[in-house]
Amino acid sequence: MLKNQRLLCLILVGLALACSNTKRGAQESSSELIRLYVFDVGEILIKDVSIFNSGETGAKLLTNSAYLIRHPKGDLIWDTGFPDSLTTIPEGLDSEMATITMSKKLEDQLSEIRLSPSDIEYLAVSHLHPDHVGNSNLFTEAKLLLQQEEYDSLFLGEVVNPDTDQLTASPFIKLNGDHDVFGDGTVVIKRAPGHTNGHQVLFVNLSETGPILLSGDLFITSKQRATRGVPIFNVDKDKTLETMNAIEDFLSEKGATLWIQHDPDQNETIRRSPQFHN
Numbered sequence: 001m002l003k004n005q006r007l008l009c010l011i012l013v014g015l016a017l018a019c020s021n022t023k024r025g026a027q028e029s030s031s032e033l034i035r036l037y038v039f040d041v042g043e044i045l046i047k048d049v050s051i052f053n054s055g056e057t058g059a060k061l062l063t064n065s066a067y068l069i070r071h072p073k074g075d076l077i078w079d080t081g082f083p084d085s086l087t088t089i090p091e092g093l094d095s096e097m098a099t100i101t102m103s104k105k106l107e108d109q110l111s112e113i114r115l116s117p118s119d120i121e122y123l124a125v126s127h128l129h130p131d132h133v134g135n136s137n138l139f140t141e142a143k144l145l146l147q148q149e150e151y152d153s154l155f156l157g158e159v160v161n162p163d164t165d166q167l168t169a170s171p172f173i174k175l176n177g178d179h180d181v182f183g184d185g186t187v188v189i190k191r192a193p194g195h196t197n198g199h200q201v202l203f204v205n206l207s208e209t210g211p212i213l214l215s216g217d218l219f220i221t222s223k224q225r226a227t228r229g230v231p232i233f234n235v236d237k238d239k240t241l242e243t244m245n246a247i248e249d250f251l252s253e254k255g256a257t258l259w260i261q262h263d264p265d266q267n268e269t270i271r272r273s274p275q276f277h278n
């Protein structure tokens with residue numbers, strides 16, 4: 001009897017181990033197949049960086065990036081940079097706040113990795129400011145993933161942004177919170193309001209690089225992150241600070257690295273397409 005009990009016990013332990021291994025194996029394989037490509041889609045010479053963070057002064061050159069996440073269940077483009085037409089103006093465009101330039105078209109960078117915009121299944125942008133949506137009209141076949149407030153403001157302004165005016169034709173999912181894009185926890189849009197009402201950030205669990213979070217404009221520079229500076233044009237200061245705290249907690253909980261999309265120093269350490277992170 002005792003012998004039988006011991007045998008049964010061994011079988012049960014063996015089954016439990018087999019189950020946990022299978023589960024872990026399935027998660028690993030999904031994460032292992034994800035690739036993240038980073039595209040350079042412009043540079044922004046800010047004339048006075050204190051508009052983002054009162055603790056910083058002077059001019060600052062910021063990066064502008066777009067990202068492609070290739071998952072076994074589909075491709076997601078995150079932010080689309082300045083419009084490709086900016087590449088035809090070598091001196092860039094100058095305004096009171098900044099000079100913006102762009103040397104490589106997003107469409108060319110996609111074709112370099114043998115993709116065209118119509119191959120992409122999902123388009124998500126952190127928010128609708130012009131440095132993040134410039135090439136969105138290329139992706140009208142993709143399903144648009146935006147928070148409700150951001151989606152609703154897309155066509156409501158007095159002047160519709162010509163860079164997004166074709167998105168009326170896009171299939172869409174309006175979000176009211178976090179959204180697990182492929183249903184396996186590897187690519188998750190997180191609601192992060194404050195910069196705009198429907199601002200969002202993107203969590204990606206990469207197997208070698210580890211878990212990362214794409215910041216949108218929740219943080220603009222590393223210094224601003226450290227001092228919790230709030231850009232003067234954010235729609236809601238209190239909500240911004242609340243979101244910053246919640247996202248910092250999330251980063252700690254996941255052991256994830258924040259990728260600050262506009263931060264020039266951090267971007268120097270991040271591979272550009274056609275290389276990728278996995």
Ligand SMILES: [Zn+2]
Pocket residue numbers: 129131132216217262
């Ligand atoms: Zn921005």
